[in-house]
Amino acid sequence: xKRLKLAITGLTACxxxxxxLLNCEDELPELLERCELxxxxxxxxxxxxxxxxxxxxxxxxxxxPKDLELLFKLRNASRLLVAYGTCxxxxxxxxxxxxxxxxxxxxxxxxxxxxxxxxSFPPVPLxxxxxxxxxxxxxxxxxxxxVAMVAALAAGTLxxxxxxxxxxxxxxxxxxxxxxxxxxxxxxxxxxxxxxxRCPATGIVCEGCRGPVREANVAxxxxxxxxxxxxxxxxxRRMSRFKPEWNYGQRS
Amino acid sequence: MEKNFLKMTxxxxxxxxxxxxxxxxxPTISESGVYRFSPLDDPAELRLDYHRTQIPPKKYxxxxxxxxxxxxxxxxxxxxxxxxxxxLFGVHSCDLEGIAYLDRVFLADAADPGYSARRSRLTLVGxxxxxxxxxxxxxxxxxTACDLFLGxxxxxxxxxxxxxxxxxVVSAADHLLEQGPPxxxxxxxxxxxxxxxxxxxxxxxxxxxxxxSTCVSCGACSVCCPTCYCFDVREYPTxxxxxxxxxxxxxxxxxxxxxxxxxxxxxxxxxxxxxxxxHKYCGFTPLQGISSCVGCxxxxxxxxxxxxxxxxxVTPKRVQP
Amino acid sequence: xxxxxxxxxxxxxxxxxxxRDLSEDTALFRIAPDEGALAQLFSFVPGQFVQLSxxxxxxxxxxxxxxxxxxxxxELCVRRVGHVTELLHELQPGATxxxxxxxxxxxxxxEMAGRPVLLLAGGLGIAPLRSLLMHLLRQRDSYGDITxxxxxxxxxxxxxxxxxxxxxxxxxxRLYLTVDFAPETLDGGYSCAVGLLPDLLKGFRFDAATTxxxxxxxxxxYRCLVADLERAGVHxxxxxxxLERRMRCGIGRCCHCxxxxxxxxxxxxxxxxxxxxxxxxxx
Numbered sequence: 001x002k003r004l005k006l007a008i009t010g011l012t013a014c015x016x017x018x019x020x021l022l023n024c025e026d027e028l029p030e031l032l033e034r035c036e037l038x039x040x041x042x043x044x045x046x047x048x049x050x051x052x053x054x055x056x057x058x059x060x061x062x063x064x065p066k067d068l069e070l071l072f073k074l075r076n077a078s079r080l081l082v083a084y085g086t087c088x089x090x091x092x093x094x095x096x097x098x099x100x101x102x103x104x105x106x107x108x109x110x111x112x113x114x115x116x117x118x119x120s121f122p123p124v125p126l127x128x129x130x131x132x133x134x135x136x137x138x139x140x141x142x143x144x145x146x147v148a149m150v151a152a153l154a155a156g157t158l159x160x161x162x163x164x165x166x167x168x169x170x171x172x173x174x175x176x177x178x179x180x181x182x183x184x185x186x187x188x189x190x191x192x193x194x195x196x197x198r199c200p201a202t203g204i205v206c207e208g209c210r211g212p213v214r215e216a217n218v219a220x221x222x223x224x225x226x227x228x229x230x231x232x233x234x235x236x237r238r239m240s241r242f243k244p245e246w247n248y249g250q251r252s
Numbered sequence: 253m254e255k256n257f258l259k260m261t262x263x264x265x266x267x268x269x270x271x272x273x274x275x276x277x278x279p280t281i282s283e284s285g286v287y288r289f290s291p292l293d294d295p296a297e298l299r300l301d302y303h304r305t306q307i308p309p310k311k312y313x314x315x316x317x318x319x320x321x322x323x324x325x326x327x328x329x330x331x332x333x334x335x336x337x338x339x340l341f342g343v344h345s346c347d348l349e350g351i352a353y354l355d356r357v358f359l360a361d362a363a364d365p366g367y368s369a370r371r372s373r374l375t376l377v378g379x380x381x382x383x384x385x386x387x388x389x390x391x392x393x394x395x396t397a398c399d400l401f402l403g404x405x406x407x408x409x410x411x412x413x414x415x416x417x418x419x420x421v422v423s424a425a426d427h428l429l430e431q432g433p434p435x436x437x438x439x440x441x442x443x444x445x446x447x448x449x450x451x452x453x454x455x456x457x458x459x460x461x462x463x464x465s466t467c468v469s470c471g472a473c474s475v476c477c478p479t480c481y482c483f484d485v486r487e488y489p490t491x492x493x494x495x496x497x498x499x500x501x502x503x504x505x506x507x508x509x510x511x512x513x514x515x516x517x518x519x520x521x522x523x524x525x526x527x528x529x530x531h532k533y534c535g536f537t538p539l540q541g542i543s544s545c546v547g548c549x550x551x552x553x554x555x556x557x558x559x560x561x562x563x564x565x566v567t568p569k570r571v572q573p
Numbered sequence: 574x575x576x577x578x579x580x581x582x583x584x585x586x587x588x589x590x591x592x593r594d595l596s597e598d599t600a601l602f603r604i605a606p607d608e609g610a611l612a613q614l615f616s617f618v619p620g621q622f623v624q625l626s627x628x629x630x631x632x633x634x635x636x637x638x639x640x641x642x643x644x645x646x647x648e649l650c651v652r653r654v655g656h657v658t659e660l661l662h663e664l665q666p667g668a669t670x671x672x673x674x675x676x677x678x679x680x681x682x683x684e685m686a687g688r689p690v691l692l693l694a695g696g697l698g699i700a701p702l703r704s705l706l707m708h709l710l711r712q713r714d715s716y717g718d719i720t721x722x723x724x725x726x727x728x729x730x731x732x733x734x735x736x737x738x739x740x741x742x743x744x745x746x747r748l749y750l751t752v753d754f755a756p757e758t759l760d761g762g763y764s765c766a767v768g769l770l771p772d773l774l775k776g777f778r779f780d781a782a783t784t785x786x787x788x789x790x791x792x793x794x795y796r797c798l799v800a801d802l803e804r805a806g807v808h809x810x811x812x813x814x815x816l817e818r819r820m821r822c823g824i825g826r827c828c829h830c831x832x833x834x835x836x837x838x839x840x841x842x843x844x845x846x847x848x849x850x851x852x853x854x855x856x
Contacts, residue, residue: 030491030492033491034491147491148489150491151490152489154489155489155630156629156663157489157629157630157656158656159488160486160631162486162500163506163508164471164503165468165469165470167468167470167471168470168472168503171306171307171470171471171472171475172311172501174286174305174307175284176285177554180554180556189468189470190468214507214508215506215521220466220557224468251465321583323671326586326628326669327586327669328583328584328628330582357826358826360825362581362582364582365582450833450834481826483821483826483827484829485821485822487628487630487632489628489630495628495629497631502829509829510829511819512818515792517854518854526854527854530834531828531831534834536828536831536834537825537836537839537840538825538839540834
């Protein structure tokens, strides 16, 4: 069987998504049998020059000229580009203040006013600059999703992409509904499921780390939360934690 | 006269007898306060005062997610059904009728292998209930769609057998039973919300628009419905080069439900609400003309925006022009 | 293999024998089911569908494009439009596939005997109608006039055109082809009308009172053609529509293919236009 030539790397991010892959200890031997990890700087050295890949799995948001350069290189060198994790798909936590703070203020709060500031711009998803062939959402993604992606790529296909909100799995697991029963600021109805409602199952509201579900009824979620006494600012701050831009008027 | 009365004081012993027929599951309450059917390790955990569990007993017959086929060698093989002897104790009439409906779907021609394997090893023991504000089944309903039904009466329960297995349970528990007053006459059994005119889905009832705009498509109504069974089928390749095909509960209010490659036959939420109405209250081939609503009240209780499709079946009050 | 799998639930193994490209995104796949499935597939009626499994990608419903051959192969005409079909298009002869079926109702052949038949195909809709056509031509004497009207977007997307032309040349079939649009660089040697499929119906003289019409094409085509056919005098009971839905199970359980209270997998995929009145979501 021909081995799949892979690049796995990150842009502006915490490397958590890539670690998720390294944490799939049971699957790693099989994974290495099916794949050739040509470029995976987090785990081993590798050379990007002159390389070509069947797929590049890319974590993180685009936020520096270096990110852009790497992203274009990977796009050009790969048949398929996989946006890996919430930052790569939606901007993620690095982008949460895109709408409320100027980039320079954010940089100065980290690096101080006296120093030369690094070259950077507000973090955006990969899709703002290149075409993306497949996505894995989550912060961090579920291990089963990255394994399914690699298995599908190796089989010459892509994994199916179910689309339902966190509530579906949450109810099916017989969790207590934190939104209705506890009046908490839970984003379950508008957020893509697939996490098996990990957080609500332990009594923590859905923070929305997997981004919006298709046809999210955002306007109604907003109403539900306003009715429960949350302020619009607080709601928007929470919703933008993993994705800065939401259309709050969207109903379908 | 036959012995058909179980005193409340003998209930725990009766439960022990039930264990002879399989792993005993019954209504309990979770740490976070959710009623559910779960293994009854300690009879003290039994909560017979429950109104409804969040997830109906369909979870035992049609798991949320199930591997139906796997393919390791190039050809497909059936997945493991996970069937085992199971006794479900304390099921209300609505849920028994829900199972009876699912039986009609999954045990009909080309019976579903997983469902029928699990169903054949399931013993159902019903119990009478006290309705709350969400319930809308007729009072005094007592389903016969079970092996054995316990009707609360005075200091205990009347036992009514509805199958050979039910009679086997009663004879195994013979030493715990006593002669009771004669059994009350059989009461109403069947689904409880009458079939509706399919044309109602195109009525100009203003609630259609309202529901379509407020529904958040969270899926709770169908996840929690004892008779919702729409499912999605997906296949995942495995790293070892094989494949697994899974089936998972689906919801007609999801945008993907009516999609084909390149088109969607139910593109708007209103179209999908109509589909739900039609499936629930009018039935599809071969159950056309049969309502599958059993009156458990779950959809109403779990809906974040208080959608109750039954409201669409009554003539609306004249709205202001 | 001693143990027969449940054919309705577990796919039979089948092998890809050959593929023939018909256009840039559509190919004809010849598939040989392993022995167990043969008997079932021989009972296949044009218009019925099979569930084709491409291991690793999943299953799709497809109406075969021909009757099963005596040597036991099946022809499926498939366009590259999703995960399953993408992977199918990458496969080499010899690859293992899976088949379930046949499912659903086909064309009412007995009832159509002795009658003229008008086949109206748009785009990939030619596939299920080709199997009906092959049946009609094989039993040529049992039917009246046979006419095929086939419309494609443009000449290079017209499937089976040489084959259809040869059948028409051999007699027994009237063939009307049309393209929505003809590029200026149209290669010579082949001619067809330019215009939409319903335009072909205009001025077409036929015995509307006895003709059966069989229609298959993209969703917007049906409404338009049903209205035109009815206007021409074809009774809705004799207008047969082969519909496309996404059957997951094929046996009336998953409910994705419902139209009104009917299920496409059990009641269809071939419906009479008269059965679909009052079901606006059907067409």
